[in-house]
Amino acid sequence: MNKLDNLVAQAKDILRTNDLGGYTVPTKGLYPFQWNWDAGVTALGWLYVDELRAWTEFEKLFEGQWENGMVPHIVFHQESDDYFPGPDQWKVEGNPPSTSISQPPLLATMVRIIYEQSKDKELAQTKLDALMPKLIRYHEWWYRERDPENTGLVSSYHPWESGMDNSPAWDDVLQRVPQVTRPYQRRDLNHVDSKQRPLKEQYDRYIYLVDFFRENDFDYQKIYQNCPFHTQDISLNAVLQRGTLDLIHLNKVASVAVDMSSLEASAAKAEEVFPALWDAERHLFLNRDHDLAKTIPVSTSGGFMPLYSYSATPEQAALMAAEIKEWLVLGPSGLASTSPLESTFDAKRYWRGPSWLHINWMIADGLKHYGHDDVAEQLRQVSRAIIEQSGYFEYFDPITGEGCGGKDFSWTAAIALHWLL
Ligand code: 2M8
Numbered sequence: 001m002n003k004l005d006n007l008v009a010q011a012k013d014i015l016r017t018n019d020l021g022g023y024t025v026p027t028k029g030l031y032p033f034q035w036n037w038d039a040g041v042t043a044l045g046w047l048y049v050d051e052l053r054a055w056t057e058f059e060k061l062f063e064g065q066w067e068n069g070m071v072p073h074i075v076f077h078q079e080s081d082d083y084f085p086g087p088d089q090w091k092v093e094g095n096p097p098s099t100s101i102s103q104p105p106l107l108a109t110m111v112r113i114i115y116e117q118s119k120d121k122e123l124a125q126t127k128l129d130a131l132m133p134k135l136i137r138y139h140e141w142w143y144r145e146r147d148p149e150n151t152g153l154v155s156s157y158h159p160w161e162s163g164m165d166n167s168p169a170w171d172d173v174l175q176r177v178p179q180v181t182r183p184y185q186r187r188d189l190n191h192v193d194s195k196q197r198p199l200k201e202q203y204d205r206y207i208y209l210v211d212f213f214r215e216n217d218f219d220y221q222k223i224y225q226n227c228p229f230h231t232q233d234i235s236l237n238a239v240l241q242r243g244t245l246d247l248i249h250l251n252k253v254a255s256v257a258v259d260m261s262s263l264e265a266s267a268a269k270a271e272e273v274f275p276a277l278w279d280a281e282r283h284l285f286l287n288r289d290h291d292l293a294k295t296i297p298v299s300t301s302g303g304f305m306p307l308y309s310y311s312a313t314p315e316q317a318a319l320m321a322a323e324i325k326e327w328l329v330l331g332p333s334g335l336a337s338t339s340p341l342e343s344t345f346d347a348k349r350y351w352r353g354p355s356w357l358h359i360n361w362m363i364a365d366g367l368k369h370y371g372h373d374d375v376a377e378q379l380r381q382v383s384r385a386i387i388e389q390s391g392y393f394e395y396f397d398p399i400t401g402e403g404c405g406g407k408d409f410s411w412t413a414a415i416a417l418h419w420l421l
Contacts, residue, residue: 007387008421011413012049014392015042018410019053023060023077027394027406030191032080034061036073036103037163037239038411040110041358045414051118055127058107062134064098068220069141071107072098073160084187085207091214100213101161104236105142106362108135108243112250129255136251136258139244143266145220152266152273153232154240155290157223158209159202162233162302164337164351166198168344169287169298170231176291177228179204180211196348196404205229232288234277235302239362241270241309274311279303283323285312299339301359307366317370324363324375331398333386335360335379340398347397348404354395357383357415364419384420392416 001009018024023034024042031038039061046054064075076087076097087097111131118124146154156162159170184207188197198206209229216222224230244267251260277285277295284303286295304320306312312320330340331347334355338345346352360383367376386401392412393403 004421011392011416014408014413015045015049015410017408022056024057024410027409029082030188030406032082034075034077036061036071037106040107041411042414043114044110045417047114047117048417051120051123054114058111058131064096065134069137070102071138073101073103074099082187084185085210089210100218101158103161104163104239105138105243106239108247112246128250132250132254135247139247139263142240148224150269152269153237156231156233156236157227157229162236164302166202167300167351168338168342169296169300173229173231173289174202174205177205178208180208192405197350230290232290234285234287235305237270238305238309238311241267241311271311274306278316283319299342301335301337304363307370308362310369314370321367321372321375328378332382333398333401334382334396335363336398347399353398354404355398356395357412361415361419380419387416387420
């Protein structure tokens, strides 16, 4: 087998191995359940293995959708002692059990790509038609419950909701969250070197928030008013924006079109407010601290995500393309999740520095939209080089390309199948 065939075979094997029967775990051991944005990216990989299976990934995730439309960040389809905090900590009633927070909503965009690229068009139409009402309810939930004052930006209440858990962007806001005093036992450190994971002090605050949601009866109004962690995450908002635009498009090809005026108005409102998050000196967009009503001055890869949602001006896009090229000089093995120039940059510690393949792909997709094909191609080449060098790890040291975190990782394999191989 040549090198390329070997990489393709390995990626497909990873999806099959991580398949627990209709849903794919991110990696065995470390993450034994179905995660929301992992499921979206992973479905894209299944497209190259088994189209029907790609659609099942979404259907399984939507089994966890709440009455109010929310799609949880983890759906606990079966029990496992490998992970903390599990369903006994979240205490959400429902079958299957789930968490009470969500994750960056990239499902609609992944559904659109799979719908357009699948070969079995009849299957795709049937599956799309069935998923549309669920996707619409999910997006409506974001705007209704997470932006109740119609500011144009949805709120996040937990670093886990951003998907970029220990990003330095959240450090100051997280300091306002008390540390739990009750004992608990982390399980992630049974699987991964502690130098590549969040600190105990951060976990103490993550768990406090889990208790806080439960003690506030998961009531969105109480949480909106009182949650000590309250951010407006630029990356999540960009993912939502792109997803809503894709959903509006999908409504035109679905067998039954519905009134999308409310989602159209939400997307238009977001377009109005994104410019306020642009930082003219850093050449990227910033996250926002809701309670202090100001932007958070930390440069992260999430700040480039308005490329992916088509929310930047051509001038801003050109500045971001140039900035990305500079980051790639300092960290040539994929786009660092935190600027290598930030004092908080840490090359191996999870979202504080490492590069992540699905983020590289989304940003490259945005760069292409703005005509910066050269930088998009550079991101593709460096991403390809790291899997050749290190295999399908969860994340990669952006300076050396060393694989970090979990190995045989589903979304890394999926993005490789879709974008790199
Ligand atoms: C990581 O997050 C989980 C909590 O959700 C964890 O560390 O326990 C993040 O990288 C997140 O973005 C990802 O969805 C999840 C599963 O891959 O792992």
